[in-house]
Amino acid sequence: MSVVQEDQRSARVSTCAVAVDVAAMAIEDGRLTLLLTEPDDATQAGRWSLPGRRVRDDESLDATAMRALSELIGTEEPAVLLEQLRTYGEPARDPRARVVSVAYLALAARPLVPSVRRRTTVVTAADAATWPAERFAYDHAAIVPDALERLRAKLEYTSLATALLEQPFTLGELRSVYEAVWDVELDPANFRRKVVSTPGFVRAADGTAPPGPSGGRPARRYRSGDATRLHPAMLRDR
Amino acid sequence: MSVVQEDQRSARVSTCAVAVDVAAMAIEDGRLTLLLTEPDDATQAGRWSLPGRRVRDDESLDATAMRALSELIGTEEPAVLLEQLRTYGEPARDPRARVVSVAYLALAARPLVPSVRRRTTVVTAADAATWPAERFAYDHAAIVPDALERLRAKLEYTSLATALLEQPFTLGELRSVYEAVWDVELDPANFRRKVVSTPGFVRAADGTAPPGPSGGRPARRYRSGDATRLHPAMLRDR
DNA sequence: TAAATAGTGTCTCTTAGACAGTATATG
């Protein structure tokens, strides 16, 4: 809407600070992880927060989200997919000032390794979602379950799972993404048939991947297809 | 995140204006409609915009969205469901100042009738989604298709369609919501079976609704059930 | 009566899941 609207002259209209917070997830040792850091804010001592930054002049929200991540995990552009989650704007969410925060979901193809001396941690996303609110700064205890549920839901009807893998990948690796995010076990045979028969989900690549230390037949390699929405969807049981 | 972060002292950090814009939809004569108004902004003369308001001090984003709607369509609380859509924050989206806008989707059970002398209009949502960008103020040409697609997608896996109907309703009316939003024709027999067999979607109510002017058997009445997510989903064909 | 809408029954086709069986690696 316009800045010059009838209520603009009202003293009740505030100018808010706008920030971006990023729930950055990756797969590490078959588990879904979430990157956390500690805010430099005395009122939030000892708590964890999602990496966040204020939005700069002439900077888009997407750019702020990418900056919040790249300033924490390194200068080089990471293989990361960013998707806006939702915006949190309760008046009292920051105890000292009105801050509206646009939350992002970030999916990385490789484990997230902070390259900064600041206190950071990587935890499993499912565990973090069950933490009590006091362990998080601000209202980040509410953002984490929202991010996790968004990811879980989008694995059903989009090809987002491939954003959590390096290219190329095997169908066993893709299945382990679904298993980690949904916390279920999937039948390898039926999973394979569904993925291969969903148009545009994956396309065959050259060569095979060597088996793990426990042996097994080498797996074919695949790459992401051109579909973003899956039809039919990969529905989870309920 | 915190206001007092290391980049706060930087001159490049702005304080943005925060606004809420609402894509309010309803069913009218079997068609999905969208409520539009005209901004009082000389730079946007002759264009249409979604109803919007600046966020006030101590006002949540949800409250701003409800206020943007209620100040336009009347004082009494309308039967409206509000859901946050996404946030639009490109630096140049408003030509005069940096304004970050949180867009909402609003679904009304009755046709939206503006009660304000200001220039307003109600158009079919599908038509508005195909308008050229010049007919909309700011970046609202991008918000409308996003809102429409969100609604179309959510009819599949949630019980949101009932928010576009007054209680109680008939299954014919519920079907006409799906047909209006998806722009398809659905088989009445199969639609009925799917709805009734989806747990928690609807529950039988007392009495029957009289048939329309062209006759027909009176229809049973139903009310919304307690499910918000539908299993199995009401999938549209592709 | 015809036409329209509501609701039931039934058939077919597709798909999901269970699971047996085959292929190829490690140890």
Added chain:
DNA sequence: CATATACTGTCTAAGAGACACTATTTA
């Protein structure tokens, strides 16, 4: 060899869609 993982084949049950049929209204 046993074991692990990849991949294929096949059976069954459930769901979607097509469509015939019955029920109850308006004109």
